[in-house]
Amino acid sequence: MGILLRGGTVVSSQGTENLDVLLTGEKVAAVGKNLPAGDAQAVDCTGMLLFPGFIDGHTHFDLEVCGTITADDFASGSRAALRGGTTMVVDFAAPDKGETLARGLERWREKAGCGTACDYGFHMTIDDWNEGISREIEDMMAQGVTSFKMYMTYPAMMIPEGDMYRALLRLRETGGIAGVHCENDGVIRELVEDAKKNGRLAPSSHPRTRPAPLEAEAVGHLLRLAQLADVPVVIVHLSARESLEEVRAARRRGQTVYVETCPQYLLLDDSVYGSPDYMEAAKYVCAPPLRKREDQDALWEALRNGEIDTVATDHCSFTTAQKRAGRYDFTKIPGGLPGVEHRGVLLYTYGVSAGRISLANMCRALCENPAKLYGCWPKKGVIAPGSDGDVVVYDPAANGVISASGQVQRADYTPYEGWKTAGSIAQVYLRGRLAVDHGQVLETQGRFVRREKGRL
Numbered sequence: 001m002g003i004l005l006r007g008g009t010v011v012s013s014q015g016t017e018n019l020d021v022l023l024t025g026e027k028v029a030a031v032g033k034n035l036p037a038g039d040a041q042a043v044d045c046t047g048m049l050l051f052p053g054f055i056d057g058h059t060h061f062d063l064e065v066c067g068t069i070t071a072d073d074f075a076s077g078s079r080a081a082l083r084g085g086t087t088m089v090v091d092f093a094a095p096d097k098g099e100t101l102a103r104g105l106e107r108w109r110e111k112a113g114c115g116t117a118c119d120y121g122f123h124m125t126i127d128d129w130n131e132g133i134s135r136e137i138e139d140m141m142a143q144g145v146t147s148f149k150m151y152m153t154y155p156a157m158m159i160p161e162g163d164m165y166r167a168l169l170r171l172r173e174t175g176g177i178a179g180v181h182c183e184n185d186g187v188i189r190e191l192v193e194d195a196k197k198n199g200r201l202a203p204s205s206h207p208r209t210r211p212a213p214l215e216a217e218a219v220g221h222l223l224r225l226a227q228l229a230d231v232p233v234v235i236v237h238l239s240a241r242e243s244l245e246e247v248r249a250a251r252r253r254g255q256t257v258y259v260e261t262c263p264q265y266l267l268l269d270d271s272v273y274g275s276p277d278y279m280e281a282a283k284y285v286c287a288p289p290l291r292k293r294e295d296q297d298a299l300w301e302a303l304r305n306g307e308i309d310t311v312a313t314d315h316c317s318f319t320t321a322q323k324r325a326g327r328y329d330f331t332k333i334p335g336g337l338p339g340v341e342h343r344g345v346l347l348y349t350y351g352v353s354a355g356r357i358s359l360a361n362m363c364r365a366l367c368e369n370p371a372k373l374y375g376c377w378p379k380k381g382v383i384a385p386g387s388d389g390d391v392v393v394y395d396p397a398a399n400g401v402i403s404a405s406g407q408v409q410r411a412d413y414t415p416y417e418g419w420k421t422a423g424s425i426a427q428v429y430l431r432g433r434l435a436v437d438h439g440q441v442l443e444t445q446g447r448f449v450r451r452e453k454g455r456l
């Protein structure tokens with residue numbers, strides 16, 4: 001029994017090779033030339049690219065923001081993920097202030113326990129700091145939650161920087177790693193106050209109150225704390241060229257810094273906030289905000305040369321009705337974009353097919369690096385004997401068009417409406433089982449992945 005994917009081109013971080021892939025049970029049993037089918041079902045993959053299942057290291061399903069809950073819960077978000085070739089997501093468990101990490105994790109495991117279609121793990125949010133939480137870091141590591149999240153903006157989530165420093169020291173002791181949302185909150189608050197005082201309440205004020213230098217300042221600030229604590233950190237959703245300069249400076253000092261960006265920062269720019277239709281502009285409100293064309297170019301270049309390690313989505317979806325809450329006040333627009341469904345096809349089309357990155361670059365950013373960084377390599381992130389049977393069969397000849405009308409994610413729009421795609425995802429296998437066939441998501445059961453300590 002099993003499935004033999006025959007005649008396809010296997011993509012890895014090293015490049016491509018024409019190889020057959022045999023899936024048996026939940027695993028990849030063999031990879032090689034002219035593998036005998038035996039009693040396996042042979043599937044002709046001639047002309048197809050075979051990627052390891054994509055990993056999205058940054059999603060927010062079933063999360064409350066601005067008094068409303070994301071349009072996608074774990075069931076719908078994970079189906080959308082799978083449909084887009086993502087066989088594993090790492091979402092964010094967020095305890096309330098005063099709650100233990102254990103209780104936060106329990107609540108998030110309950111949320112995800114109901115019908116998550118792809119495999120999943122959690123980053124644990126540190127939005128409070130005390131002796132108990134410090135002790136709990138070790139418990140989290142033991143339970144396979146080996147990465148953490150800290151915020152330098154959003155008062156509900158931030159911790160004082162002394163505590164942030166303490167947390168970094170603790171992560172150094174335990175081998176955990178933190179991803180940090182870097183924006184200078186204090187100055188953003190002043191800019192928002194000025195905008196409000198002057199009656200500038202349209203969505204166009206959103207990017208103006210969160211300009212790139214305030215992201216870069218926070219990145220530099222965090223990296224100096226990490227230098228002192230002597231611990232690697234992850235800069236999540238890096239969006240600006242100036243932030244990259246801070247990362248380069250830290251790396252020149254000898255620090256280990258990992259960088260994530262997102263398709264929206266590679267592909268969209270802040271001109272969308274100028275739309276006279278406020279509801280149209282509100283669809284793009286997220287933090288950090290979309291930047292300039294020059295930033296996109298810098299991010300693509302950094303992705304190509306390996307300065308950016310991963311591309312995740314920061315999927316945090318709201319319907320246009322939910323976004324409408326902020327039509328008279330941009331600060332009340334729930335922030336976030338839908339994207340978990342389209343990352344693979346966007347990176348292939350506007351990255352690989354457009355000649356900006358190689359297939360190996362794409363495989364590193366979507367598969368290998370997130371698997372290593374988040375401690376599930378080589379179980380995930382590579383097509384190799386013994387790895388999970390997670391395979392994306394990509395048909396580079398089956399061009400398509402992205403449209404909200406055909407999507408599974410529950411937002412009623414996509415920022416990429418009408419965008420043409422070079423090729424599309426033909427099938428997705430999750431742990432050896434066919435999970436998606438030509439856009440049809442079949443019934444599958446995602447599993448919690450206990451992760452090890454991660455590093456690239």
Ligand SMILES: [Zn+2]
Pocket residue numbers: 058060314
């Ligand atoms: Zn996020």
